Amino acid sequence: MKNIWKKFSRELGIIIALLILIAVFGIIEPLYLTPANLLDIIDQSVINGLLAIGITLVIISGGIDLTVGSSMAIVIVVMGNFLVRGLHPVVAIILGIAIGLLLGGINGFLIAKMKLQPFIATLGMMSVYRGIAYLVTGGWPVLNIPSYFRNMMDGDIGGVIPSSIVIFLIATAIGFVLLKYVKFGTYLYSIGSNEEATLLSGVNVDFNKIMAYALCGVSTALAGMVLLAKLGTGEPAAGQGYELNAIAAAAVGGTSLSGGKGTMLGTFFGAILLQALKVGLVVLGVDTFWQYIATGVIIIVAVYLDIVQEKFKTWKLIKQTA
Amino acid sequence: MKNIWKKFSRELGIIIALLILIAVFGIIEPLYLTPANLLDIIDQSVINGLLAIGITLVIISGGIDLTVGSSMAIVIVVMGNFLVRGLHPVVAIILGIAIGLLLGGINGFLIAKMKLQPFIATLGMMSVYRGIAYLVTGGWPVLNIPSYFRNMMDGDIGGVIPSSIVIFLIATAIGFVLLKYVKFGTYLYSIGSNEEATLLSGVNVDFNKIMAYALCGVSTALAGMVLLAKLGTGEPAAGQGYELNAIAAAAVGGTSLSGGKGTMLGTFFGAILLQALKVGLVVLGVDTFWQYIATGVIIIVAVYLDIVQEKFKTWKLIKQTA
Amino acid sequence: MESMIHFSNITKQFPGNRALDQVDITIEKGEVHALLGENGAGKSTLLNIFHGIYTQYEGEIEFEGRPIRFKSANDAIEFGISKVHQEVNLVKELTVGQNIALGYEPKRGILIDFKAMYKTTDHILKRLGCGFKSQDRIDSLSTGEMQMIQIAKALFHNSKVISFDEPTSALSEREVVRLLEIIKDLKANGITILFITHRLDEVFKIADRASILRDGKYVCTLNVNEITKESLIVNMVGRNVSAFAVRHNPRCVTSTVALEVKGLRSTVFKDISFKVHKGEILSFAGLVGAKRTDVMRAIFGADPDIDGKIYINGEEVTIKNSKQALKYGIALIPENRKTQGFIKDFTNEQNIALASMDKFNIGFFIDEHKMKTNCEYYIEQMDLNPKDPKYYTSSLSGGNAQKVIIAKWLTTNPDIIIFDEPTKGIDVGAKAEIYRLMEEMASLGKAIIMVSSELPEVIGMSDRVIVMREGKMVGEISHDELSEERILHLAMEG
Amino acid sequence: SPTGETSTDNSTTETQESAVFNPDEEQGIEIGQLRSELGAIPKIEGTIKLGAVAKAFENEYWRTLKEGYEVFEGKLQANGNDVTIDVTSAQGEGDEQGQLSIVKDMINKDYDGLLLSPISDGNLVPGVEDAAKKSIPVVNVNDGLIANADVFVGPKAIQNGELAAEWISNKLGGEGQVAIVIGMPKAFAARQRTAGFEQYIAANASGIEIVAKQNADWDRSKAKDLADTWIKKYPDLKAIFCNNDTMALGVVEAVKSSGKDILVVGVDGIGEAYDSIRKGELDATIDSFPLYKSQIATEVTLRLMSGQNVPRVIWTPQALIDSTNVEMNAEEIISWEEPTFE
Numbered sequence A, B: 001m002k003n004i005w006k007k008f009s010r011e012l013g014i015i016i017a018l019l020i021l022i023a024v025f026g027i028i029e030p031l032y033l034t035p036a037n038l039l040d041i042i043d044q045s046v047i048n049g050l051l052a053i054g055i056t057l058v059i060i061s062g063g064i065d066l067t068v069g070s071s072m073a074i075v076i077v078v079m080g081n082f083l084v085r086g087l088h089p090v091v092a093i094i095l096g097i098a099i100g101l102l103l104g105g106i107n108g109f110l111i112a113k114m115k116l117q118p119f120i121a122t123l124g125m126m127s128v129y130r131g132i133a134y135l136v137t138g139g140w141p142v143l144n145i146p147s148y149f150r151n152m153m154d155g156d157i158g159g160v161i162p163s164s165i166v167i168f169l170i171a172t173a174i175g176f177v178l179l180k181y182v183k184f185g186t187y188l189y190s191i192g193s194n195e196e197a198t199l200l201s202g203v204n205v206d207f208n209k210i211m212a213y214a215l216c217g218v219s220t221a222l223a224g225m226v227l228l229a230k231l232g233t234g235e236p237a238a239g240q241g242y243e244l245n246a247i248a249a250a251a252v253g254g255t256s257l258s259g260g261k262g263t264m265l266g267t268f269f270g271a272i273l274l275q276a277l278k279v280g281l282v283v284l285g286v287d288t289f290w291q292y293i294a295t296g297v298i299i300i301v302a303v304y305l306d307i308v309q310e311k312f313k314t315w316k317l318i319k320q321t322a
Numbered sequence C: 001m002e003s004m005i006h007f008s009n010i011t012k013q014f015p016g017n018r019a020l021d022q023v024d025i026t027i028e029k030g031e032v033h034a035l036l037g038e039n040g041a042g043k044s045t046l047l048n049i050f051h052g053i054y055t056q057y058e059g060e061i062e063f064e065g066r067p068i069r070f071k072s073a074n075d076a077i078e079f080g081i082s083k084v085h086q087e088v089n090l091v092k093e094l095t096v097g098q099n100i101a102l103g104y105e106p107k108r109g110i111l112i113d114f115k116a117m118y119k120t121t122d123h124i125l126k127r128l129g130c131g132f133k134s135q136d137r138i139d140s141l142s143t144g145e146m147q148m149i150q151i152a153k154a155l156f157h158n159s160k161v162i163s164f165d166e167p168t169s170a171l172s173e174r175e176v177v178r179l180l181e182i183i184k185d186l187k188a189n190g191i192t193i194l195f196i197t198h199r200l201d202e203v204f205k206i207a208d209r210a211s212i213l214r215d216g217k218y219v220c221t222l223n224v225n226e227i228t229k230e231s232l233i234v235n236m237v238g239r240n241v242s243a244f245a246v247r248h249n250p251r252c253v254t255s256t257v258a259l260e261v262k263g264l265r266s267t268v269f270k271d272i273s274f275k276v277h278k279g280e281i282l283s284f285a286g287l288v289g290a291k292r293t294d295v296m297r298a299i300f301g302a303d304p305d306i307d308g309k310i311y312i313n314g315e316e317v318t319i320k321n322s323k324q325a326l327k328y329g330i331a332l333i334p335e336n337r338k339t340q341g342f343i344k345d346f347t348n349e350q351n352i353a354l355a356s357m358d359k360f361n362i363g364f365f366i367d368e369h370k371m372k373t374n375c376e377y378y379i380e381q382m383d384l385n386p387k388d389p390k391y392y393t394s395s396l397s398g399g400n401a402q403k404v405i406i407a408k409w410l411t412t413n414p415d416i417i418i419f420d421e422p423t424k425g426i427d428v429g430a431k432a433e434i435y436r437l438m439e440e441m442a443s444l445g446k447a448i449i450m451v452s453s454e455l456p457e458v459i460g461m462s463d464r465v466i467v468m469r470e471g472k473m474v475g476e477i478s479h480d481e482l483s484e485e486r487i488l489h490l491a492m493e494g
Numbered sequence D: 001s002p003t004g005e006t007s008t009d010n011s012t013t014e015t016q017e018s019a020v021f022n023p024d025e026e027q028g029i030e031i032g033q034l035r036s037e038l039g040a041i042p043k044i045e046g047t048i049k050l051g052a053v054a055k056a057f058e059n060e061y062w063r064t065l066k067e068g069y070e071v072f073e074g075k076l077q078a079n080g081n082d083v084t085i086d087v088t089s090a091q092g093e094g095d096e097q098g099q100l101s102i103v104k105d106m107i108n109k110d111y112d113g114l115l116l117s118p119i120s121d122g123n124l125v126p127g128v129e130d131a132a133k134k135s136i137p138v139v140n141v142n143d144g145l146i147a148n149a150d151v152f153v154g155p156k157a158i159q160n161g162e163l164a165a166e167w168i169s170n171k172l173g174g175e176g177q178v179a180i181v182i183g184m185p186k187a188f189a190a191r192q193r194t195a196g197f198e199q200y201i202a203a204n205a206s207g208i209e210i211v212a213k214q215n216a217d218w219d220r221s222k223a224k225d226l227a228d229t230w231i232k233k234y235p236d237l238k239a240i241f242c243n244n245d246t247m248a249l250g251v252v253e254a255v256k257s258s259g260k261d262i263l264v265v266g267v268d269g270i271g272e273a274y275d276s277i278r279k280g281e282l283d284a285t286i287d288s289f290p291l292y293k294s295q296i297a298t299e300v301t302l303r304l305m306s307g308q309n310v311p312r313v314i315w316t317p318q319a320l321i322d323s324t325n326v327e328m329n330a331e332e333i334i335s336w337e338e339p340t341f342e
C-alpha cells in the first residue's frame, strides 16, 4: 500500500486537486456528483485527453506540437470522405492512423533532421495542415458519417461504458507502458533532459524524436476519429485552438514544458480536471466571461501547486535527514 | 560600408528574403510595387510588428508571452470606454500604457517570482485576461471612438506618412537601443543565454525578467491603441490568435525561441515580411485555402534559411582559421 | 595577521544529505588558503554559502570582523567578494568585455558606455597577460582563456577576496603555471585568496595554509610549509592512499591491433594515424586545445564531416554516429560530465543502463530488476557512494558521478575504451580507483585510449604516448622513453 | 413619396454616423419595395468590375453567398451587361487585418464598387474611408456593420432571434425551460440573435424561462458538451436555441443520445441543417438565404452606381424553416422574383 503511494507520488497532487474540485462542485450542486454527470465529464475529456497523451510524449522529449488541431482536421475529413463512400470502418481507422503517423512524422522530420525549433516548425505546419484540410473538401463538411462507424468509436460497450472512454483508457495505458516500461520512453526522458549526453550514449536521438511526433500524430488521429464519431460530421475547421488546451492538460498534469519530466497518468487526470472544471462551471451556471477567468486561474494554480509540492518533498527530505 | 555590412549581418538574411519576396510579387503583378501598396504593407504590419517587438524582448530573455492578444483587448476596451466618455487622449494613452505595464508585470511576476514556466503561465493568463476584457464591456464592443484620438494614432503626418507607421518606427528604435545600448538589453541576452551565469554575476535576474514582460505589455498596449484608432471600435474579442503571429514574426526575423538570440531590426523586417506575403497572395488572388499553406511554408523556409545562414557563417569561420 | 573571514558552526543540509556539519574555519587577511577534501567533502558548498549563492544555512560568517549574511551573489560582489566558478560560467552571446563587466557596466546617462567598458576590461586583460581582446567573441576562446575572463571579472569588481573552485582542472600545464603566477601576483596586491583543488602539487606551490574537510566536517588547518603530501592525504582521506598514478599489475600489451586510424581529418585536425593494441593503454598528451577531444569524438562518430579510415580488428568500418561506434565496441567517457556524461533527471541505475537498453529488455519491455542488479554490481565494483541505485546521479560528487559514467560504458562491454580527461576534478582517492579500473580493463585485453592533460597520470599509466599539437600528431613516445620534458617539449614546440 | 423617404434616411445616416449605427433601428425597406420604387435595373455603361469580400470561405454560409454573386454575375452578363464580380474572403474569422488587406488591394486596383461583409464592426472602416476618397461606392452585406458604408444589405438580425423565439414558444404552448448556445460575442449578428430571442420571450412568453446561456465559440463539439450537461441539469429542458446551425447540429447529437424530446433551433440554413430537418433531428433553422442576399446586394450596388437614390438599409428575406416547409423551394418561401433589366 505504502509502495503504491510512493509509486504514484508524482500523480498524487493532480489526483488530490481533482478530488477537491469535484467535492467543491458536488457540495454546491449535488447534481454534479451523479454517476451520469461524472461519466459525462470523462467522456467529454476524451478528445482533449487523447491529444494531450500525444503531446505529453512530445513535450517530455523537449519539444512541442502546435499542429494537433489541424492534423486532427485532416484525419477527420479524409476518413469522413472514405467512410461516406463506404470504406470498411476498420480499413478507415487504419488509414486514419497512417495519416496521423505521416503528419506527425513530417513534423518530427523538420525538427529532428532539419533542426527547426519545435515551436516554430509546428506553428508553420499548423497553418499548412489547416490549408490541406480545407482543400480536401473545398471547405465543405463531410456529412452523414455511417452509423456503424459512429457506434464503433462512440457507442456504449455493454450498454454502460462509452467506447470512446475505453479508447481513451487504452491509449493512456499504452502511453503509460511506453513511457515506463519500454526503452523508447526512457529515451524520451533522456533526450528531453539532456540531448547531447543521450546522443553520446549511442541512442538514435533523431529517430526517437521523429517517433515521438509520429506517435503524437497517431493519438491525434484517434482523437479525430472519436470526434468524427461523436459529431457525425467531419468539418475541416475542427480542432482550432485545441492544441493549447491539450498542452494545458499535460502541464496541469505535471509535465514540464522544458522537457524530461511528466507522466501519462498525470496527463490523463489533467485532461479530466480541466473538463471537470468546465462542466462544473456550466452546471453552476457561471457566466461565460467568468469561465475564462476561472479556467486560467485553475491552470496557474494547478501548475503552481505542482511546484510547491516538489518543494515540499525536498523540504520533507531535509527534515528527515536532519 | 563593409562595417555596416558586418554590423547588420544578422539581419541581412531577412532583408534579402524580404526583397526577393517583393521582387517576385512585383514581377508577377506590377501593381504590388506601387508606393501606395508598399506603404499599405508597412501600415498593416504595425499591429503585429508592435506585438512582435515586445515579444522579442521576452523571447530573448528565454521566455514567451501568449497573453499579448488578450492584454491588447483589455487595453482596447478600457481605453475605448474612457475615450468615449471624453477622457483626454493623452491621459488615455498614459492610462493604456499603465495597463499594459501592469498586465505584463503580472506575467513577469508569475514567471520570475513564482517560477512558473513562461508558456504555461501566459497560457493561463491569456484566458484570464480575455475574460476580463469581456467583463469590462459585458461582451459588447465600444463604439464611436472619438476621431481626434483616431487621427492621433492613425492619421497622416505631413499628409504622407501614417502616424501608426511613425509609432512603429519609434517603438522599433527604442527597442533597438534598449537591446543594444542599455544594460537591460545586455542582461536580457545574458539571461536568455545562461541564466545561472547571469545570476552569479550579480545581475538582478528576476527584476530584469519582470521588466521584459512589463515592456512587452507596453508595446502590446501601443498595438492596442493603434488598432483601436484604426478600427474606431473597441472589441473585447480583438486580438485572438495574434500572439502566434507575433511569435512567428519574431522567429522569421531571426529570434531564437530558445532565448539569447535575436534583434529588433530582424523582428521589424520579420513582421513586414509576413504582411508582404499576405498582401502578395491577396494581390495575386491566391485561393484562401492555399494561403494557409503558403504562409506556413514561408515561415518554415524563412526560419530554415536562418539556420543555414548560421551554419554557413560557422563554416566560413572554420575555413578562415583552418 | 588579522582575521579576514571567520566561518563558525556552518551547517548546510541538502535533501538526504548533510553537506556541511558545524564547520569552523578562519581565513587570514592576505593569505592564500587552500580548501581540501575528497569529492563531496563540502568544499564547493562552503564557498557557495560564502558567496551568497546558497542563502539557507545555519551558523555565522564574519567578514572583517562584522557578521554578514548575503541574500544573493550580488550582495557578495558588492562587498568585494568574487568567485571563479568550478564550471566555466559565461554568456556565449556576449563579447569578452561584456562578460567581464556583466552586471556592472559603466554608464553614460542611461546608455552603456562601451568605450569606457572596453578600455577598462582591455586594461585588466593586459594585466593578466591575455592574448585576446575585450571585443572578441567568447566562442572563439579555449577553456583556459575562459577561465581568465572569470579572473578578470573579479579584478573588475576590485575584489578583496577572490575564491577559486578548482580553477586548474580544465587547464593545460602551461596555463596552470600562468594561473599560479597570477594568484601570487594577486596575493602580492593584498588580495585574500581561497583556493580549492585536487592537485596537491599546487597546494605546495602557492598556498600558505590549508583547511581540510571530510564528509562535511572540519578536520584541521595546517601550515603548508610544515607538512608533507602524505600527511595531507591521510588527513583528507582518513587512510593512506597513493597520490601517484602507478601501474600495479604487469603490463599486458598484446600484438593484436584493436583499432587503427588512418589519415583521419576534419576542419580542425588532420593526418591522424595510429594503432592501439589489445591490453594497451595509449595516451594522447598535449596542451589543452590540441584538439585531442575532437579526434576522439570523430572516432566515436559524434561529429559530422570527417575524412579518413578506421579499422576495427583489421576490418575497415565507417562510423557515422555513436550508435555505430557502440556496435563496434567503442566507448567514450566524455570530457564534460554534466553536459555530455549523464542525464540529470535519471537515477544511477537508469544512467548506467542508458547506453545498453537492449540488454535490459524482456521481450519488448524493460526489466527494471535487471537494471537494478546491474547497478548494484557496479556499486560494489567501484565502491560507489551512496550505495543506492535509485540515487540521482546529479546529486553525486564529481568522482562518484564519473564512476557512474564509467559503469555505463562498461555495461556495454566495450573492447575499446576512450577516457577523455578521466580524472578531471576528481579527488585523490577516486583517482586511484579510476586508475585501478583502467589497469583492470587493460588486463582483460581491452584497448584503452586516454586523453589527459595531467602529465603525472600520462607518465604513470601509459604504455605509449602520442603527443598532439594544434590538431596534428607531433610525436610518439614509448613507455621507456617517457618523461615530462619529452612530452612538454613536443607539445609546445615540436 | 419614395424619394422623400430616402432623403430623410440619408440625413439620419449623417447623424447616425456619429452615434451608434444599428440597422435594426433603421427604417429599412425590402427589395420588392425598392424595385417597385425604382423600376428595372439600369443598363450598365462600359465595363464594370465589382469586388466582393466575404468573411471566411471556411464557412458554408459564405461560400453560398459567393455562389449568389456568381449566379447574379451570370444573369447580368446574359442580359448584356459587362459586369464581373470577384469574390474573395479573409483567412478565417480571426483575420481582421487580412480582410482589410484584401479591401485595400481592391481599392488600389480601382474596382468600381465594393460589397463587404466585415469580420468585425470596425475592421474594414479604414478601407471604406479610402474607398470614399476614390469615390468607390461601398455596400455593406451583413453581418458585420460598417458605419460609414453607403448601404447596408442584410436581414433584420434581431428578427432572426424573434422568429426562433416565436416558433419555440408556439411549439411549447408558451411555457417551459429553454437554453441558448451563443457563438462568439464578436459579431453583431450573434449578439442580436440572442437579444432578439430574449426580448421576444420577455415580452410575449412569460411562461418560458431561459435557464441557461453559454458560449460555445461556434464550435460543434463544445456546443454538444454544453448540451450534454444542461440536459442532465435541467431534466425539464424543452428547447435549445443556437446562434448558428453548426452548433445546433452538435446539440442535436446530445439530444439524440439523451433520448429526450428537446427542440433544437439553429440559424443560417446551411445544407446540413436542411438535411437534418428532413431526417427529423433538427427542429428548425432560420435561413437568411445567402444565395439571394448576395444577388440583392449586387443589384443594390448597381442601382447605387447608376445614381439611383437607395435608402441606407435594405432588408433581405429570412424565414424559419421547419418540417413543414423544408421541402419547399426557397424562391417560393421568400416569394423571390427575378430582377428585370433595362
Ligand SMILES: Nc1ncnc2c1ncn2[C@@H]1O[C@H](COP(=O)(O)OP(=O)(O)OP(=O)(O)O)[C@@H](O)[C@H]1O
Binding pocket: C014, C015, C017, C018, C019, C037, C038, C039, C040, C041, C042, C043, C044, C045, C046, C395, C396, C397, C398, C399, C425, C427
Ligand atoms: N544542490 C544539491 N542538492 C543535493 N545535494 C547536494 C547539492 N549540492 C551538493 N550536494 C551534496 O553535498 C555534498 C557536498 O558537495 P560539494 O559540491 O560541496 O562537494 P565538493 O567538496 O565541492 O566536491 P568536489 O570535489 O567533487 O567538487 C555532496 O555529497 C553533494 O552530493
Ligand SMILES: Nc1ncnc2c1ncn2[C@@H]1O[C@H](COP(=O)(O)OP(=O)(O)OP(=O)(O)O)[C@@H](O)[C@H]1O
Binding pocket: C142, C143, C144, C286, C287, C288, C289, C290, C291, C292, C293, C294, C303, C335, C451
Ligand atoms: N560539437 C561539439 N559539441 C560539444 N563539444 C565540442 C564540440 N566540438 C568541440 N567540442 C569541445 O569543446 C572543447 C573546447 O575546445 P578546446 O580548444 O578547449 O579543447 P580541444 O580542442 O578539445 O583540445 P584538447 O581536447 O586537446 O584539450 C573541446 O573539448 C572540444 O572538443
Ligand SMILES: [Mg+2]
Binding pocket: C043, C044, C045, C086, C165
Ligand atoms: Mg566542488
Ligand SMILES: [Mg+2]
Binding pocket: C289, C292, C293, C294, C335, C420
Ligand atoms: Mg579536451
